[in-house]
Every structure is written in C-alpha cells, then in structure tokens.
Amino acid sequence: MEILNFDKENDYIKKVSEINKNRNLKYYILTMGCMLNENDSEKLCGMIEKMGYTKVSEAQKADLIVFNTCCVRENAEDKLFGNLGELKTYKRETGAIIALGGCMMQEKHIQEKLKVSYPYFDIIFGTHTLNKFPEDLFTILSKKEKVTDVIDIDGDIYEGIPIKRESSVKASVTIMYGCNNFCSYCIVPYVRGRERSRKHEDILKEITKLAKDGYKEITLLGQNVNSYDGGSGYKFSNLLNDVSKIEGIERIRFISPHPKDFTGDVIDAIKQNPKICKILHLPLQSGSSNILNKMNRKYTKNDYLTLAKKIKEKIPEVVFSTDIIVGFPGETEEDFNETLDVVNQIKFEQVFMFIYSRRVGTPADKMENQVPEEIKHERFNRLKALVESQVPENNKKYLGTTQKVLVEGESKNNKEMLTRKNRNK
Ligand code: SF4
Structure with a gap:
C-alpha cells in the first residue's frame, strides 16, 4: 500500500473544468449507508464542484447524477435499482451522465445486473478508485466511452483529495480504510479490502486545518478504529491524545471500535481527555x-x-x-x-x-x-x-x-x- 498525492487527478480536474467552462452544469448525489460513505461523498462533491458543477437536490434537474452506494443491507439494492428505473426516460431525453460508485459496485453480480437490466449508466467506479473519478468523467466527456473502473485489490491511500463538507461545525475524518475482521454476516472486508491506516501526520494536519476553519467537533472514522496503526508503535490511543491537543477542537468522537480491540490505553486516553465525548x-x-x-x-x-x-x-x-x-x-x-x-x-x-x-x-x-x-x-x-x-x-x-x-x-x-x-x- 502506498500513500499517494492527488496531482495526476488534479490535472484531470483542470481538463474537465475546461470542457465544462461557462456551461452552468448541475449535479445530484445520493449517498447510501454509513458515515464512511458520507465522507466519501464529501470527497466526490469536492472533486465535482471543482470541475464546474453546482449541487441540486433533484436528480431530474442534474447533468451529472451520482449514486454512492452501500451493500451492507439488502434494501439499498432495491433503492438503487428503483432510482435507476425512474431515470431511464430522463437519461434518454437529456443525455445526463449517470455515475454509480461505492461498495455495491465492488460486487460482480451487481455489475452484471446493471449491464443487463440498466445499461444506460455511464460510469461504474468502486471503493478503491473513487480518487480517479475526475479521470473517469474526462473519459466519458471527451471520448463518449462507458467506463467501468473497479479493482479488487486494496487501494492506495490518496492524500489531498478536495472535500466539500456538509457541515461548518462538525467534520468526519477517515483515519483508516478496510477491515480484517471478517464477521460472518458482513460484506465490508470483501468490498473495502484489508485495513490500511493513514499516516498520523496527515490526519493531524487535516484536523488542524479544520480547527483553523472553525470546526468544533471531529469524528474519527474507520471500520475498526481501535486497530488503527500509524506505524512505529503509534496507536489509536496516541492519535486520541494528539487530536485532543489541537486548539479549537472542542469535541472528539470516533466510530466504530471493535469490543475485542478496546485496550486499556484507549480507555485511559478517553478518561484523560475531556474533549473526547x-x-x-x-x-x-x-x-x-x-x-x-x-x-x-x-x-x-x-x-x-x-x-x-x-x-x-x-x-x-x-x-x-x-x-x-x-x-x-x-x-x-x-x-x-x-x-x-x-x-x-x-x-x-x-x-x-x-x-x-x-x-x-x-x-x-x-x-x-x-x-x-x-x-x-x-x-x-x-x-x-x-x-x-x-x-x-x-x-x-x-x-x-x-x-x-x-x-x-x-x-x-x-x-x-x-x-x-x-x-x-
Ligand atoms: S468489524 Fe465491522 S466492518 Fe469489519 S467485518 Fe465486522 S462488522 Fe464488518
């Protein structure tokens, strides 16, 4: 796993904004599932707005429609296919771009069903290729070619992806990706890959910037936050202690810890730091x-x-x-x-x-x-x-x-x- 910067995709952001210049384009995004997916959607919104689109709250007013899907519950599938069915005529009449991303797109049987029953999508991207969205959008805009951009292997970690946050007082910060636990009911390890932790320096830099921008509450996100591994013995309790020292941040939450990994040092960090809810x-x-x-x-x-x-x-x-x-x-x-x-x-x-x-x-x-x-x-x-x-x-x-x-x-x-x-x- 490598920590990569976003420079290549920034070039695609520039290319797409050039194509979209003066076109007053709109986008709609529907987010399903957990806070991690919501955080991914904030990154998608950050990239999309830099490419010249303005957010609208109805799919049938948009030039770009994005579904960021979740596969943890069955009803999310019904919701996606129901929404896609409703968009068939709109897509035919307007040529709007339909992009489907998130966990569900990592599942082969879902990809097959889409190709057979809902072939009017333009882009399919997975959990490991979210960062390549500007490149995928450039391909469909410049070459009019459908894109399926899903990889099975664990993704790298990208730093520097633009982000458009929903709130101006509270922010979620993903500290790790994937899960190693394989709970027998859960699809997450198969669609989000093995655990990969961000460097603690990058996390602390992001939160310091959020504090400067006026954010008061931070939620640290991961499928299994208390197995966070910042390298060289730097653990989740170290991260809690260091985030607590950031001036301006008043509340710290985290989700989700696994009971089996809830160690004494994490309990001590929670006790010692009044900022931790x-x-x-x-x-x-x-x-x-x-x-x-x-x-x-x-x-x-x-x-x-x-x-x-x-x-x-x-x-x-x-x-x-x-x-x-x-x-x-x-x-x-x-x-x-x-x-x-x-x-x-x-x-x-x-x-x-x-x-x-x-x-x-x-x-x-x-x-x-x-x-x-x-x-x-x-x-x-x-x-x-x-x-x-x-x-x-x-x-x-x-x-x-x-x-x-x-x-x-x-x-x-x-x-x-x-x-x-x-x-x-
Ligand atoms: S720890 Fe959570 S994300 Fe990981 S397999 Fe179990 S339920 Fe799924």
Missing part, C-alpha cells in the same frame, strides 16, 4: 455467546459485559450506544433473550437495531437455520419496545442539569428550530 459506541451485535461465535465476533457475552463494566469503573460518566442484529441464522428464543438481557443490564443511550439480511458472498448467507421473516420482525419489535421503555429512565439523569450543546443548524423537520447535541448524544 463520553458516549462510546460499542457494537454488541448479539448478547448470545453462541451467536457471537457464529458471527465470528471473537468475544463472548461475558467479555462484552466485563469490558463495559471496566470502562464504567474508570469513567463513571460514560454512556454507551450500540448496534444489534436481530434474527442472525440459528438465533433461538434463548439466544434472543440473552440480547435482551444485555440491553437490560447496560441501558444503552442509543441502540441502532437491524434485522439480519443475507448478503451474497458472506459465510452467514450459506448458514442453515435462517430465521423466518415473521420471527425476525417480531423479535425486532420486542427489542425496540424494550429500548424505548428505557428512554425515560436514561433521560432522568439530565433533569435539573445544564448541558453544553453544539448547535448543528436548522432542524430538518422545522426550520424555526435548531438541532443540537450534548456530549452524550
């Missing part, structure tokens, strides 16, 4: 050791509870959020009750709940004893009811307190309201 995302996935083993999570229910207890003893003000998958293959009523038991014990501040969906190419897809849909939904509803029943009790600790909040902007639902977060949300 004391809500920790600790993905549980299941409370049953039997299911955790089948998931290849490499910890048991007891390991998880012991870790949470250890963190809470060292940092009493800490609260937890988590991810839970309901209905993993072979999950029995007893297994599910173990999950409810952990929820009852920890009383998570936030729970991101998912109904297990089969992903082609993962070991779990081939497992026997897939749980029937109605049982998955029934368990999901029971989990949801339990989590909701804990909200009043969880919120009681804030009664009569004064909380410092970071105002993030107008509420999406009511323009007269502002949205904000305290340190525990």
Whole structure:
C-alpha cells in the first residue's frame, strides 16, 4: 500500500473544468449507508464542484447524477435499482451522465445486473478508485466511452483529495480504510479490502486545518478504529491524545471500535481527555455467546459485559450506544433473550437495531437455520419496545442539569428550530 498525492487527478480536474467552462452544469448525489460513505461523498462533491458543477437536490434537474452506494443491507439494492428505473426516460431525453460508485459496485453480480437490466449508466467506479473519478468523467466527456473502473485489490491511500463538507461545525475524518475482521454476516472486508491506516501526520494536519476553519467537533472514522496503526508503535490511543491537543477542537468522537480491540490505553486516553465525548459506541451485535461465535465476533457475552463494566469503573460518566442484529441464522428464543438481557443490564443511550439480511458472498448467507421473516420482525419489535421503555429512565439523569450543546443548524423537520447535541448524544 502506498500513500499517494492527488496531482495526476488534479490535472484531470483542470481538463474537465475546461470542457465544462461557462456551461452552468448541475449535479445530484445520493449517498447510501454509513458515515464512511458520507465522507466519501464529501470527497466526490469536492472533486465535482471543482470541475464546474453546482449541487441540486433533484436528480431530474442534474447533468451529472451520482449514486454512492452501500451493500451492507439488502434494501439499498432495491433503492438503487428503483432510482435507476425512474431515470431511464430522463437519461434518454437529456443525455445526463449517470455515475454509480461505492461498495455495491465492488460486487460482480451487481455489475452484471446493471449491464443487463440498466445499461444506460455511464460510469461504474468502486471503493478503491473513487480518487480517479475526475479521470473517469474526462473519459466519458471527451471520448463518449462507458467506463467501468473497479479493482479488487486494496487501494492506495490518496492524500489531498478536495472535500466539500456538509457541515461548518462538525467534520468526519477517515483515519483508516478496510477491515480484517471478517464477521460472518458482513460484506465490508470483501468490498473495502484489508485495513490500511493513514499516516498520523496527515490526519493531524487535516484536523488542524479544520480547527483553523472553525470546526468544533471531529469524528474519527474507520471500520475498526481501535486497530488503527500509524506505524512505529503509534496507536489509536496516541492519535486520541494528539487530536485532543489541537486548539479549537472542542469535541472528539470516533466510530466504530471493535469490543475485542478496546485496550486499556484507549480507555485511559478517553478518561484523560475531556474533549473526547463520553458516549462510546460499542457494537454488541448479539448478547448470545453462541451467536457471537457464529458471527465470528471473537468475544463472548461475558467479555462484552466485563469490558463495559471496566470502562464504567474508570469513567463513571460514560454512556454507551450500540448496534444489534436481530434474527442472525440459528438465533433461538434463548439466544434472543440473552440480547435482551444485555440491553437490560447496560441501558444503552442509543441502540441502532437491524434485522439480519443475507448478503451474497458472506459465510452467514450459506448458514442453515435462517430465521423466518415473521420471527425476525417480531423479535425486532420486542427489542425496540424494550429500548424505548428505557428512554425515560436514561433521560432522568439530565433533569435539573445544564448541558453544553453544539448547535448543528436548522432542524430538518422545522426550520424555526435548531438541532443540537450534548456530549452524550
Ligand atoms: S468489524 Fe465486522 S462488522 Fe465491522 S466492518 Fe469489519 S467485518 Fe464488518
């Protein structure tokens, strides 16, 4: 793996902007999936705006339409194909460029389906070739040739990609790419490759610049942040300590750590640095050791509870959020009750709940004893009811307190309201 600069692509940005000069072009982007994908989309927006396009919020008003896809859940596929179907006539009438990128494009069966059923796309790019988007766009604009730019091998890390951030107060910074864990339900290691960490000097430089630009909150991103390896023994805890020293940054969050890698030095760094928010995302996935083993999570229910207890003893003000998958293959009523038991014990501040969906190419897809849909939904509803029943009790600790909040902007639902977060949300 090499750390490369963006000079070659900057040349393509210049070439495309020359072609687009004085054309008042518009682009639309739809982002599916996680915060890592959102961060990738901010990079795409940064490149696209430098090439002469202005963002619009409707695909059918755009000259360039980009779908940055995710393949973690099945419904994302339905969403992509539904959107593409709706664009068929618009594409024929206007000649708009349709570009499809992200995790889903790394999957061979998706590429085949697109070629057969939705052949009017112009560019397919994968997770390892996002940085080449200006070159791909140049090819379609100058030669009118369709481009499929997907590679299977792990990508290099590019520094210096332009970025157009959604917010002016909080920013996500990707610190590492890929994942080595191969949880049996997860497609990420197959589509995003093995773990590659950015150099800590580059990360700190980016965050220092963000602080100078007025950003107050930073979220460090990676599929497995606590296995960050900055080289020469520089670990995730070192990064947390160094980011905390950057003047102007007031809050630091990170997502996602893996419970198996949550080491004492990381707990100490969280305790010692008041800027690090004391809500920790600790993905549980299941409370049953039997299911955790089948998931290849490499910890048991007891390991998880012991870790949470250890963190809470060292940092009493800490609260937890988590991810839970309901209905993993072979999950029995007893297994599910173990999950409810952990929820009852920890009383998570936030729970991101998912109904297990089969992903082609993962070991779990081939497992026997897939749980029937109605049982998955029934368990999901029971989990949801339990989590909701804990909200009043969880919120009681804030009664009569004064909380410092970071105002993030107008509420999406009511323009007269502002949205904000305290340190525990
Ligand atoms: S840790 Fe597991 S769930 Fe998370 S990205 Fe890696 S393989 Fe997927």
